[in-house]
Amino acid sequence: MSRVIVIYYSQGGNTKKMAELTGEGVTKEGVEVLVKDVSEVKASDLLEYQGIILGSPTYYGSMAYQIKRLLDDSVKLHTQLEGKVGAAFSSSGNIGGGNETTILDILNAMLIHGMIIQGDSKGDHYGPVAIGSPDERSSEECQRLGSRVAKLVKKLAK
Numbered sequence: 001m002s003r004v005i006v007i008y009y010s011q012g013g014n015t016k017k018m019a020e021l022t023g024e025g026v027t028k029e030g031v032e033v034l035v036k037d038v039s040e041v042k043a044s045d046l047l048e049y050q051g052i053i054l055g056s057p058t059y060y061g062s063m064a065y066q067i068k069r070l071l072d073d074s075v076k077l078h079t080q081l082e083g084k085v086g087a088a089f090s091s092s093g094n095i096g097g098g099n100e101t102t103i104l105d106i107l108n109a110m111l112i113h114g115m116i117i118q119g120d121s122k123g124d125h126y127g128p129v130a131i132g133s134p135d136e137r138s139s140e141e142c143q144r145l146g147s148r149v150a151k152l153v154k155k156l157a158k
Helices: 014-028 043-048 065-077 099-112 136-157
Strands: 003-008 032-037 051-059 085-092 129-131
Touching: 003 014, 003 043, 003 136, 014 032, 014 051, 014 085, 014 136, 043 065, 051 065, 051 099, 051 136, 065 099, 085 099, 085 136, 099 129, 129 136
Parallel strands: 003 032, 003 051, 051 085, 085 129
Antiparallel strands: none
């Protein structure tokens, strides 16, 4: 059975809410999902999932060091994550706060691992973003991201 993990770091709770919403989208597609705080995840855990979604608040235009540390630790898995589906989302304190640069930094690491990243021509192109707490629009984007990752994971499993 296909499995997806949604990993997040959240100091104020906004990114955690986004992670939970993303997990709901995965579940709606009948794919098993685990939503975990990054402190509860080791790099080797990534090997157990066909889809990996990372969420981070934006700090100085990039990801939180807790997410970066997981990605740095994942270097020892180089080539072993190839072909897995990857995606990202971010929250920040204001418009122009660096959400897209945060997501792109995460996606860059996933691409170096050889992971499959699917853009979005209709919604948040790189991944869902929220300014503060997720509003209705960003909540829908998170659920849509989870659904889209789950569908792609299932398609690749055939």
